Amino acid sequence: MRRERGPSVERTSTLFGHRVMLRPIVLSDFAPWREVRQRCGEWLTMWEPRRLPHQADATQDRDAFALRCSARQRERQLGTGFGFGIFTEGQFCGEINLSSIQRGPFQSAYVGYWIDQERAGQGLMPEALVVLARFAFDDIHLHRVQVSIIPRNTASRRVVDKLGLRQEGIAEKYLEINGVWEDHIRYALTAEEWEERRHDLEAAWLTPRTEGPRSGQPTGSADWIR
Numbered sequence: 113m114r115r116e117r118g119p120s121v122e123r124t125s126t127l128f129g130h131r132v133m134l135r136p137i138v139l140s141d142f143a144p145w146r147e148v149r150q151r152c153g154e155w156l157t158m159w160e161p162r163r164l165p166h167q168a169d170a171t172q173d174r175d176a177f178a179l180r181c182s183a184r185q186r187e188r189q190l191g192t193g194f195g196f197g198i199f200t201e202g203q204f205c206g207e208i209n210l211s212s213i214q215r216g217p218f219q220s221a222y223v224g225y226w227i228d229q230e231r232a233g234q235g236l237m238p239e240a241l242v243v244l245a246r247f248a249f250d251d252i253h254l255h256r257v258q259v260s261i262i263p264r265n266t267a268s269r270r271v272v273d274k275l276g277l278r279q280e281g282i283a284e285k286y287l288e289i290n291g292v293w294e295d296h297i298r299y300a301l302t303a304e305e306w307e308e309r310r311h312d313l314e315a316a317w318l319t320p321r322t323e324g325p326r327s328g329q330p331t332g333s334a335d336w337i338r
Contacts, residue, residue, distance in 0.1 A: 125251070127196065129243040130318050132236055134196035134208065136184060141197060142177050144204040146170075152229045159226075159265055162291050187211075194247070198227065198240050205231045208240045210248060210257070219255035221248065225271070232267055238274045239317045246314070249306045256303070260286060260296040272299045275313065 127134040137145060149156070149171045163169065168176035187193035192213050198206040206227035213221040223244065227237050241259075248254045259277065261268045277299040286296040 125247075127243050127247055129239045130320050131200050132240050132243065133199045134240060134243055134247075135199070136188065136195060137181055137197040137207070139174075139178050139181055141204060142174055145177070145197070146172075148204060148206070148228045155229045156226055158290055159262060159268070161287070161289060191215075191252070193221075194252070196240075196244070198236065200231070200236055205236065206240075208237075208244050210244065210254075213252075213254070219253070221254055221257050223257050223259045225268075233270075235274070235317070237271045241271060241275060242313050242317045245301060245306060246310070249303050254303070257301050259299045261299070262289065262294050263297055269297070275317075276309075277301055278305065 153171070170176040170180050184193070184195040187195070193209065193211045194213075195207065195209040195211075197204055198208055206225065208223070208225040210221045210223060223241070225237055225241065245257065248257050258280075259272055260283065261272070263269075263282070278301065280298040280300050283296050283298055285293040287294055
């Protein structure tokens with residue numbers, strides 16, 4: 113039986129791939145985080161839930177960003193969520209999160225991600241997702257992770273297609289995104305699938321290579337891209 117780890121386990125690990133590093137975002141990341149979010153605002157917010165009325169804009173308000181960091185840290189302490197900034201060559205370029213972790217018989221979580229528009233298409237997000245999957249299954253012993261994507265969000269769908277994640281169908285009116293209830297395609301990966309495919313996924317995305325962009329990676333068939 114898979115052993116469940118409680119919130120007393122250290123939750124601040126930095127995770128490493130080949131080109132990406134994942135670590136919790138802290139207050140000192142405010143300036144680079146804000147720069148990316150403001151520059152890519154229009155490209156990102158079309159896929160995100162609308163900010164609540166009277167909720168401060170973290171891209172404008174350092175205190176709101178600090179509260180956001182504190183909320184993510186509290187989730188880590190409770191074991192209910194793990195948010196990571198994505199860094200490459202020392203530069204912040206996006207986020208990837210495990211959220212709404214449920215234990216008991218479910219042992220599942222949702223994955224959400226977003227990346228700097230200038231970094232899209234470079235294979236950084238698929239690599240980050242493999243790193244996160246390794247953490248989810250090997251370190252905190254989840255059984256299933258799900259990525260849900262609006263069908264027309266082709267950039268986000270390319271990430272899961274490159275990894276060959278299993279498609280489970282369409283959930284109608286699944287999430288309210290930018291004020292509209294949107295259908296989402298559900299993709300999933302289980303612990304059994306991870307054990308079967310981990311060697312190929314790690315070899316394709318986490319192994320240093322000297323050639324150009326990866327060829328021959330698996331092809332297939334976010335929660336919201338955030």
